[in-house]
Amino acid sequence: MLFDTKFIYLFALVVLPLVAQFRSWPPFSLFAIATATYAVITVISFAQVMVFFASSGAL
Known part of the structure; x- marks a missing residue:
């Protein structure tokens, strides 16, 4: 369970800023x-x- 929580937080930290940037760029x-x-x-x-x-x- 601890591993799942860590992974979700790290995934959100990586993906959400990328999605925010991606939305501001010209499509395609x-x-x-x-x-x-x-x-x-x-x-x-x-x-x-x-x-x-x-x-x-290790985790």
Whole structure:
């Protein structure tokens, strides 16, 4: 449960500012698409690292 809460807070801290920025950009601009793609990849990688640490008992 502790891991889930930490992950939700971190996810919100990463995603909400990106969504706020994304809304202010012109829709479908290449920069916005590239940034969103990079953000998704980063969040997935970060989630995998968090899961690894959680499964090893570090968190």
